[in-house]
Amino acid sequence: MASSTFSSPFHLHRLTPTSPSTPKTRTKLNLRHTSTPTLLRATLSDPLVLQIAETLEDSISTLSSSSSPTLQKLRDTSSESLLTMSWPTRKDEQFRFTDTSFIKHSQIHPVSNPIPTSKSDLVALSADTQFPNLLIVDGVIVNCLSPFGGLPGGVFVGPLSSVSSEVISKRVLEFVSEFHDGDLFWSLNGVGAPEVTVVYVPEGCRVEESLYLRFYSSENGDVGSNYLPMSNPRVLVVVEKGGEIGIVEEYLSGDEDKCYWTNSAMEISIGEGGKVSHSYIQQQSVNAAHIKWTYVRQESSSTYEHVEVSTGGKLGRHNLHVQQVGPDTVTEMSTFHLCVHDQTQDLHSKLVLDHPRGSSKQLHKCIVAHSSGQAVFDGNVKVNRYAQKTDAGQLTRSLLLEPRATVNVKPNLQIIADDVKCSHGASISDLEEDQIFYFSARGIDSNTARRALILSFGAEVIARLPSDSLRKQVQNHIKGLLNPASK
C-alpha cells in the first residue's frame, strides 16, 4: 500500500548546510536580514515564530556558557531554517490531526533560570534508580557531579562544555544538527537549547547498564494563567563502530496542575555494527505540551531498538526519523500511547531505507479512554530504489474505549525497490466482549476486567522495555492512571 507522499511545507527550505569551518556569528540579524539567495526566495512569514526565536536567543545569550563551534553550528543552522517557517496549522499534512494552537495562544516564555528547584528535590528525583543517571532540569544537567561508576572508560556522558577530548569534540561537531528535514519545533530547539548533553560510546565499547536521562521541568505556569514556560533539552548520542548502549529517556511529570512546554530533541548516530536500545517514557503533566524529536542515523549492520510509552501531556507529539546510511540494518520501533484525559498522543515516524537487506519492525498500539482524547499515528516506511531485500513489517492496533474517542492512523509503506518483503496491518477495536465475559464468569467485575485488559493491551510494548524495574514503574504508572482512586 504505497500511499501518498506528504507534501511537507518544510521541504521548501532545504538549505546547503552551513560549513562548520566558517561559522557565522550568531546575531539576531541572522533572523531578520539575510543575504543568501536561497533565503531571499523564502517568505519571512511568521512574526510569531520570529518573536519566539528572538526571545529564545535572548535567553541563551544571558547564559554564561561560552559558545563552542558545535553550539554555534547548531544555533546557526537552526536560526536559518526558522526564517522560512511558520507556525503549523491543520492544513499542513504533518499537523492535519494535531492541534498545536493552545501552545500558540499561550504566552510562551523561555525558561529563565535553569536550576531554581531546591537541591533536595532534585536529589530525591535522581536517587531512585540504581543505574547511572543524569537529571536534566529545564534542559540543563544538574547532577553532572554524579560519578558514572557504571560506565566503562572512554565513554563520555555530560554537557558539551565539559568535553575535553579532541576526538569526541570532532565527532560531536560532525553529527550535531546533521538532520535537515526537521520542522519548526526541531529548529526552535536548536535555537533555544541551553546546552547539548553528549553521550559518546567509543569503538567496540559495550555499556552494560542502561543510562537514564531523566528530564524534568521546574518552571511552570498555573492552569488558566496562559503562561507557558518553554524548555529545549537537547541530547546527542554518538556510538562508534561496534559500540553498544541502552538509553532510557524519561520525562517526569512534576506538578499535575502546571503548564509547561518541553520541546526536546535527540540525535543518535550509530556506527557500523553498533547498537542502541532506546526507551522513551513520557509521563508529563496533563496540562503540559510535550513535543519531541528523535533523529537516528544507522550505519551498516547497526541495530536500533526503540520502545516508547507515552501517557502524559495535553499534547504529546513524537517525531521519529530513522535514516539508514548503510546495508543490513535492524530497526525495531514499538510504541504504546495511552490517552485517559482530554489529550492527544501523536507519533509521526519515518524510516528511510536506502540500502539493501535492512530489516524493520514497527508496532504501534494506542488506547483512547476519554471521549475527547485522541491518538494520531503517521508511520511512513520508505523503501527506496537500492533498498533491495528489505524486510519491513508494520502493525498498528488501536483501542477506543469511549464513544467520541478518536484515532487517526496512517501506516504507510512506500516501496520503490522491487525485491522486498513488506507487511502491514491496522485494526481499530473496542475491548473484546468475550474476554470481559470470561472475567465476569470467574467473578471479576467489569471495571477490574477492563483495567486488566487495557494493561494487557499495552503489555506487548511494555514487555520490550529493557529492565524489570522500568517495566514495573511504567506498569504502576498506568495502573494509577486507570484507577485514580487507588493512587
Added chain:
Amino acid sequence: MAASLLQTPFSLSCLSNLPSNSLIFTNSTLLSLHLPSRTTTRPNRLSLKANVSLTNNSPLTTTSTSGLSDNEKGKVLLEVKDLTAVIAESKQQILKGVNLVVREGEVHAIMGKNGSGKSTFSKVLVGHPDYEVTGGSVMFKGENLLEMAPEERSLAGLFMSFQSPVEIPGVSNISFLQMAVNARREKLGLPPFDTLQFYGFLSPKLAAVKMDAGFLDRNVNEGFSGGEKKRNEILQLAVLGADMAILDEIDSGLDVDALQDVAQAVVGLLTPTNSVLMVTHYQRLLDYINPKYVHIMEDGIIVKTGDISIAKQLEEGGYKSISPA
C-alpha cells in the same frame, strides 16, 4: 468454609484407613484426594468415587450439611423451568423450553447432537451476553439466577468451564486467578491475598490438576493446546470452588492420561452438597464421573432423561436408537 481459603492444606494420608462409604473431611484440599491409579480395575474406582465425599473447599459454600451421606434427598440446588432463549443479535430461538432439576450432591450429564443447544444452555445459565432469555425461570440456591449479573452468579457458586475458552493476551494466568480469588475474598469480607500468599494457596491446586507451574506465567489460554485449555478450566474450578459446576465438553481434546487427570480432579471436588452438570459426547468421561441422570437434548429441549444406560445405548446405537421419552 470460608476459612479454608486461609489454611495451609494438609495431606490426608489417613484416607485409606477410613471406612469407604462415608468419608467426610473438613477444610480438605484437592491434594488430599487419593484416587486409585489408572491401573486399578474400573468397578473399584467407580464404587470408591460414588462414596467419597469431601467437603467442598469453595470459599463460598454457606450450607453446612456435614454428616449427610444420603444424597438422594438433597436440597434443590438448581431448578430450570421452561427456559427459552434467543440469540441476542438475530433473535433466533435456540432454547425452546428446558426443564431441569439438580439437587445437592448430584451429578448430571447432558448429551445431544452437535448444535442441539447444550453449550447455549450452559452459557445462558452463567449469563452470557450473546443470549437473551425470553421465558421461563431459573432458581439457584433459592434465588432468581436470571436477575443476577454474570459475576454475581460466579460469586454465588456457579461455575462453567467453557467449551472453547477465550485467549487473553497480556494477562498472566496467575494474575487472572489471583484477581478471581481476591474478588471472592472481597465478597466474603476477607483481605486480598498478596502474591506470595496466593502462591501458597495455589500450589496444591496446581498439583491436584497435575498442571505445570510454568503455565502460571503464561498468558491466559494463549497458545495453550486444546487439552491444556481444558485443564486450565479445571484449575480455575479447583481454585475457585463451586456449588454447581457446569462442565461443557471438558473431555474433548484430552488424551487418555489427561482425561484421567481431569476426571480425578473433578471427582475430587465432589461433596455431598455440590453438584456437577457435564456436557459430553462420550461415555468415557461418564465412566470416571458416574452421573445419576443422563439427559438428551434435541433442538433446544431435553427430550429424554434416564440413567447411565442411555449413554451406553447411545454409544452402541447412536441417537436414532434413543426414542424420546
